[in-house]
Amino acid sequence: GENVEQHPSTLSVQEGDSAVIKCTYSDSASNYFPWYKQELGKGPQLIIDIRSNVGEKKDQRIAVTLNKTAKHFSLHITETQPEDSAVYFCAGSSSNTGKLIFGQGTTLQVKP
Amino acid sequence: SAVISQKPSRDICQRGTSLTIQCQVDSQVTMMFWYRQQPGQSLTLIATANQGSEATYESGFVIDKFPISRPNLTFSTLTVSNMSPEDSSIYLCSVDRGFTEAFFGQGTRLTVV
Numbered sequence: 001g002e003n004v005e006q007h008p009s010t011l012s013v014q015e016g017d018s019a020v021i022k023c024t025y026s027d028s029a030s031n032y033f034p035w036y037k038q039e040l041g042k043g044p045q046l047i048i049d050i051r052s053n054v055g056e057k058k059d060q061r062i063a064v065t066l067n068k069t070a071k072h073f074s075l076h077i078t079e080t081q082p083e084d085s086a087v088y089f090c091a092g093s094s095s096n097t098g099k100l101i102f103g104q105g106t107t108l109q110v111k112p
Numbered sequence: 113s114a115v116i117s118q119k120p121s122r123d124i125c126q127r128g129t130s131l132t133i134q135c136q137v138d139s140q141v142t143m144m145f146w147y148r149q150q151p152g153q154s155l156t157l158i159a160t161a162n163q164g165s166e167a168t169y170e171s172g173f174v175i176d177k178f179p180i181s182r183p184n185l186t187f188s189t190l191t192v193s194n195m196s197p198e199d200s201s202i203y204l205c206s207v208d209r210g211f212t213e214a215f216f217g218q219g220t221r222l223t224v225v
Contacts, residue, residue, distance in 0.1 A: 044216045
């Protein structure tokens with residue numbers, strides 16, 4: 001079955017800098033890759049996702065890139081703000097099942 | 113996006129008892145899932161809640177421990193049975209609208225004492 005690895009486990013950046021979180025997946029049948037932000041005491045919030053038919057997607061300060069050949073995808077946050085501090089999870093899914101397999105999570109700290 | 117309501121939001125339960133968690137969605141959805149998030153950990157899929165039939169469980173999860181109902185396309189329940197402290201986790205309901213986007217409720221924070 002699918003296995004998703006996420007790195008780094010913790011990431012600390014200065015406000016205004018960029019943050020990059022990387023994930024790799026094992027199942028070539030996976031074709032949907034969402035990213036979630038989880039703040040303390042809350043459920044995961046979908047912030048951006050990408051499907052295997054595109055290589056990059058951007059939404060304001062957030063972008064995701066996908067390399068199907070290498071089976072890895074990355075989250076890029078530019079001009080980071082303290083409000084971006086949270087735990088970020090990547091996930092992979094096959095549209096045949098809808099089941100999400102999650103990475104281990106990255107705790108992002110943005111220092112003012 | 114889908115609006116997902118989970119009840120209760122949190123509970124403290126005695127070991128050996130059972131708790132039923134409800135998940136209500138504001139519109140019909142194709143697929144509903146239940147996940148567990150143990151303290152400080154990532155999310156693990158428990159089962160897929162199938163409308164009108166028995167749930168499909170992932171490896172390591174069984175129906176006797178986590179019975180699931182899904183009577184219609186907007187509602188599901190997860191019961192955590194015969195609880196022990198190891199069941200203390202956040203339990204999350206997720207929906208997928210026809211393989212387009214996957215959304216989560218706020219979760220139920222369960223503490224077993």
